[in-house]
Amino acid sequence: MxxxxxxxxxxxxxxxxxxxxxxxxxxxxxxxxxxxTIQQPQFPTLVPTPQPQHFAQPTVMMLPQPNNQNNVWLILGIVFAIAIAFTVILAGILYVWASDLASSQNIEGTWYNPVDTIIFNSDGSMTESTNTLVEWRIDGNDLFMSEGDEYEYYFKYQITGDFLFLAPYDDDLETIMEKDCIAYSSNIEAKDMDTFENTIGVFPTWCNPE
Missing domain, CATH: 1.10.10 (Arc Repressor Mutant, subunit A)
Structure with missing residues (x-):
């Protein structure tokens, strides 16, 4: 200063x-x-007024709830389809098993009915009442009987219990002549007509003799 x-x-x-x-x-x-001296202007102290806080509301997506009843029907449908598929498969297995069982049953031995007696020997030879057929062989469910070297006859066969069912094939070797089907029993008492008819049981679907 x-x-x-x-x-x-x-x-x-x-x-x-x-x-x-x-x-x-x-x-x-x-x-x-x-x-x-320049005096600085005095300004009132400003106290900030608290402002209300705005919070963003989260967006909530309302997903449609599954219909429980529809789910139940869907599950039942799947179970039903699986059951049907299993039944079909099981039926096929049982059919093959039954066919194999029928074809594997031993046809060797003597079979009787009131009008004929037929004997299948283990060496492939055979005898029957007319002495016409002398040889036999099996291929699956088919039985072949021959007069020797000249003629061979084709039959579909099935063994059910004590009974042997035979039905010849037609000339096309595919069509079964079901009306010409014949039955035999391993029981000698089947030579009697009454005994035979009372014990024969149920014929196969392809065996419908007149």
Whole structure:
């Protein structure tokens, strides 16, 4: 601070007004200028007003709930389809098993009915009441009987219990002549007509004698 300012301030402290102090000071210090203090404007303290917070609401996707009744019907349908498939497969297996069982049953031995007696020997030879057929062989469920080297006759056969059922094939070797089907029993008592008819049981579907 210079001497002019000191002199001016002393006058103010002695009670002179600012104009009087300025006049007297310029008498001694003509170039003296009062340095005005710029007061900073006072601003009220602003207290921030709390603003309500807005939270984003999560988007909730409502997925359609499955219909329990539809699920039950779907499950029942699947179970039913599996049951049908299993039944079909089992029926096929049983059919093959039954066919194999029928074909594997031993036809060797003596068979009787009221009008004929037929004997199948293990060496492939055979005898029957007319002494016409002399040889036999089996291929699956088919029985072949021949007069020797000249003629061979084709039959479908099945053994059920004590009974042997035979039905000849037609000339096409595919069509079964079911009305010409004949039956034999391994029981010698079947030579009696009444005994034969009372014990014969159920014929195969392809065996329908007149």
């Amino acid at each position: 210079g001497p002019a300012n000191s002199y001016y301030n002393d006058l103010l402290q002695q009670g002179y007004s600012s104009e009087q102090a300025l006049t007297w000071t310029r008498n001694y210090y003509p170039e003296f200028m009062v340095q005005q």
